Amino acid sequence: MRWLLLFALAGSCVRLPTAPALIDDTARVQLVGSNAAEAIDFTVTRMSDGTPYHLSDDRGAVVLIDVWATWCEPCRDSLPVYDDVAKQFASKGLKVYAMSVDADPKVIAPFLAELKVSLPALHDPEAALAGKVLKVRQMPTSILIDRRGVVRRVHEGLSDEFLQETLADVEAVLAEPPAKR
Numbered sequence: 772m773r774w775l776l777l778f779a780l781a782g783s784c785v786r787l788p789t790a791p792a793l794i795d796d797t798a799r800v801q802l803v804g805s806n807a808a809e810a811i812d813f814t815v816t817r818m819s820d821g822t823p824y825h826l827s828d829d830r831g832a833v834v835l836i837d838v839w840a841t842w843c844e845p846c847r848d849s850l851p852v853y854d855d856v857a858k859q860f861a862s863k864g865l866k867v868y869a870m871s872v873d874a875d876p877k878v879i880a881p882f883l884a885e886l887k888v889s890l891p892a893l894h895d896p897e898a899a900l901a902g903k904v905l906k907v908r909q910m911p912t913s914i915l916i917d918r919r920g921v922v923r924r925v926h927e928g929l930s931d932e933f934l935q936e937t938l939a940d941v942e943a944v945l946a947e948p949p950a951k952r
Contacts, residue, residue: 798843810920811817813900815870816890818879824868826920834916835867835942836893841882842873845929849911854888854933856941863945864918867891872898913937917944 812827826834837845837853857867869890871879874897883892901907905914908927915924915937915949924940926933 808921816894832864832866836914838870838907840872841878843910846911850888933946
């Protein structure tokens with residue numbers, strides 16, 4: 772049911788307040804080939820205990836990060852979808868995180884509880900990382916990172932093809948052989 776609601780919001784997105792305006796409001800999808808880029812790493816705060824989360828700690832797993840904020844209406848619909856995706860693919864090695872760019876960390880846990888989302892929450896105050904390093908321009912934005920730490924897909928906003936593309940990309944990256952160490 773959540774996924775059907777998501778399709779009703781096709782094309783919806785919210786720009787980051789400090790981000791430059793897009794040319795149009797269509798969703799942007801960037802696909803990166805498996806050998807096209809180097810691994811990335813970053814550190815943000817885990818909301819559960821305030822400890823640092825390092826992306827490199829998840830090397831060997833496929834990681835999907837949903838960048839969102841409590842003031843983003845489309846994020847209310849995308850977060851539960853990612854929660855379902857996390858449950859569906861966890862046994863295959865997918866880790867999904869909800870990374871909030873809200874300035875006030877106190878608003879994050881109640882918002883996720885209201886949506887009944889159990890994803891591990893990360894905090895990037897005022898989009899310091901999301902805007903400058905990950906180049907997020909609007910929300911929701913999902914970032915799919917392979918087992919080597921290479922960004923393989925960036926999807927901004929919501930679109931008709933959103934769920935099918937997300938599932939297909941997750942399955943494709945999960946099907947790749949584990950990274951050699």
